[in-house]
Amino acid sequence: MGDIFTPGNIIVCLVVAVGLIVGVRRAVAGLVRGQSCCTDGEKRGHTRTRTPVVSDTDESHYPYAIDLPIGGMSCEGCAANVAAALNGIEGTWATVDLDERTAHVRSKRPIDEAACEAAVRAAGYYVVKL
Structure with missing residues (x-):
């Protein structure tokens, strides 16, 4: 040998x-x-989004809802970035479940999925196509 x-x-x-x-x-x-993994997020293409204040969190005011599977999230900072991006869409209230990798989007008017996808993409993440 x-x-x-x-x-x-x-x-x-x-x-x-x-x-x-x-x-x-x-x-x-x-x-x-x-x-966190996103402390240097801008270098990885993730954009920190100012968190818009959603003052109306009464679910009965949001007759439209969808769940969007989100890719590219790895921590609570990522989930907060995605929620902030979606909450920036007027008339929308979104929460993100990191464990399920899902954004729960509620809206006061019919949901424009393309606008939601664009907001998520602008924050550096993506909507998973099933």
């Missing part, structure tokens, strides 16, 4: 070890600083 401690194997092991060390250090540093 050949010797496993060849110069090529040693170099590969060193490269892998350095990669692991760098990755672990970045993960620990992010946790220590309290960063």
